[in-house]
Amino acid sequence: MKLLLHYAKPYWRQISLAVLAVTTMALATLLQPQFLKRMMSAIIADNSSAVFHNGIWLLSLAVVGMIAGVSGTFFASRVSQGVAADLRQAEYEKIQTFSLTQIQKFSSANLVVRLTNDINQVQRFAMQLLQIILRVPILFVGGLILAIWTIPSLWWVIVLMIVLILLTTGRIFGQMGGLFGKFQKILDKNNTLTQESLSAVRVVKSFNQEGQEEENFAKSTKELTDLNQKIAYIFSLMTPVYMLISYIAIAAALLLVSHTILKNPSELAKITPFITYLNQILFSLLMMGMVSNMASRGLVSLKRIGAVMAEPSSVNIHENAKEGEVDRFAGRVSVNNLSFAYPNDDKQVLTDISFDLPAGQTLGIVGSTGSGKSTLALLLARLYQPQAGQVLIDGQNLQEIDQETLHQNLSIVLQKPVLFSGTIAANLKMGRPDAGLADLEKAAEQAQASEFINQYPDRFEHEVSERSSNLSGGQKQRLSLARALVKNPSLLILDDSTSALDARSERLVQDALASDFAKTTKVIIAEKIASIIHADQILVLDHGKIVGQGSHHELLENSEMYREIYQSQKGKEESHD
Helix, strand or coil, X not given: CHHHHHHHHHHHHHHXXXXXHHHHHHHHHHHHHHHHHHHHHHHHCCCHHHHHHHHHXXXXXXXXXXXXXXXXXXXXXXXXXXXXXXXXXXXXXXXXXXXXXXXXXXXXXXXXXXXXXXXXXXXXXXXXXXXXXXXXXXXXXXXXXXXXXXXXHHHHHHHHHHHHHHHHHHHHHHHHHHHHHHHHHHHXXXXXXXXXXXXXXXXXXXXXXXXXXXXXXXXXXXXXXXXXXXXHHHHHCXXXXXXXXXXXXXXXXXXXXXXXXXXXXXXXXXHHHHHHHHHHHHHHHHHHHHHHHHHHHHHHHHHHHHHHHHCCCCCECCCCXXXXXXXXXXXXXXXXXXXXXXXXXXXXXXXXXEEEECCCCEEEEEECCCCCHHHHHHHHCCCCCCCEEEEEECCEEHHHCEHHHHHHHEEEECCCCCCCCEEHHHHHCCCCCCCCHHHHHHHHHHCCCHHHHCCCCCHHHCEECHHHCCCCHHHHHHHHHHHHHCCCCCEEEEECCCCCCCHHHHHHHHHHHHHHCCCCEEEEECCCHHHCCCCCEEEEEECCEEEEEECHHHHHHHCHHHHHHHHHHHHHHHHHC
């Protein structure tokens, strides 16, 4: 609740107006039966003037209650939507500060649910809270007092009805309590399954697994539906049980006062408001049940959102940093005793990695599949945090560098290129929003992307479709590389980023990197030794450890593993020729 109250503070004016409107509506509702009683007494006494006078008051209270009800709903809606929007934005911004470790801890599908479904649950909870939280106690307490004041002898009927309803409510919500948390977990599972299936649609189709995926989805959906139906069934018992108890109470009241009415017909004027107050007490308890239902869902969602908000940020952002005051790295990289294991996995992916890369030099990294090459790239880009050891940039701990400074100085091209829907220009400008057309053209030329970009009539304004499905693998790599180069970074990390390029294009990219980025420190991960043969130094990784380090010629002499990789690749090239 603290989280909800914190984000509700900016809306205190609207909250005050909503509270005032709801209170006015509740008071108007309580007063109406009193004027109804007076009207009935006047009718029995054949006093037309009193009938008209009390009728005007009754109508006026109904109009005031209606206006107050509409106003309360309006202000409650404004507050709940505003709080939900602010909370959603804050949660999204928080997620942007997460490392990949933290993203994997929650899972991307889980975070999507927390940003959408959980926020919606909180919005509904806030809406119900403002509309009902004050209305319920006013109607309950006021209805109880006025009902007993109207016919004091029937106080025990009222108390018995309340006790029965509270026992029923406790029994129902005792069963529902744990179901909402379970519902959210199954919903997360369902979303994860959906996301995986849609993102891997090519694999699913290539292995003819549509039937299996449909079966898995149907099973997950059935589990979700069954639980939802169970919750709905339990909740559906509330209203009929409440109404049954209410009718029993009304019948008992009529039976008990019938002899009094027969003796004194004027007492009939009291039974109608008494029954109205009984219904108001019932209605307030029913609304309390609705709030409890919504609160159960809302509090579970608030707890899940709170877990995201309480997660420590993995990036360092200097609050006092001013725009334009970003220091440029010289580019020296020092890695000292670096070790890393992925979340929920005790197996070390990297163990005791150490090397020093002077500014402006190129480091090549090779090794077998699963040797930890890509993981090392992610650690150098601070997308993961090491469990042991440290990475230093120009002597400063990578974890302590301001996010904006790191962003301006470092570019990474991931093994699997990722582009966003939008124009080519928008994608290239992600790293440098102020880049002009000349900058984009230069980066595209360096990345060997100009040829296919110029084939589009709208060139850099050409639209990239969702998941860049209208681009080939080589085109995606070229654009990803151009996006990294347009920043002119101090440190450039390339993770097998030219694997989909033909030999000529790859050679031209290497030439551009050597000539145009001579002062840039480069870390190049490659499967092919030919891609890093001219690097100043090369690391050979095997099972997360450095098993060779030196120049190409030094490694040919000193590293058996490097020599084997080189000979096998050389043999393939010769046979291909």
